[in-house]
Amino acid sequence: MRILLQxxxxxxxxxxxxxxxxxxxxxxxxxGIGANTVVFSVLNALxxxxxxxxxxxxxxxLENQNGPSHSFPNYKDLRDRNRTFAA
Numbered sequence: 001m002r003i004l005l006q007x008x009x010x011x012x013x014x015x016x017x018x019x020x021x022x023x024x025x026x027x028x029x030x031x032g033i034g035a036n037t038v039v040f041s042v043l044n045a046l047x048x049x050x051x052x053x054x055x056x057x058x059x060x061x062l063e064n065q066n067g068p069s070h071s072f073p074n075y076k077d078l079r080d081r082n083r084t085f086a087a
Contacts, residue, residue: 060085
């Protein structure tokens, strides 16, 4: 334990001696930790957390001939002419 404390004191002295290096090291660590936090938050929200719907295994993806469409008129048309889905 004594050797660990000596090493920590030495590290602090060296960092205090070179403030430019210390600043760059701290900024690099902060950017790395921040980037990892953002990536994990996005992946957690999109992939890891279950969907907040009642029966996620019954979800369906609808698209027209031109690919997926998210316009409100298309939604209303699908909703009104629907004979397959419950809701």
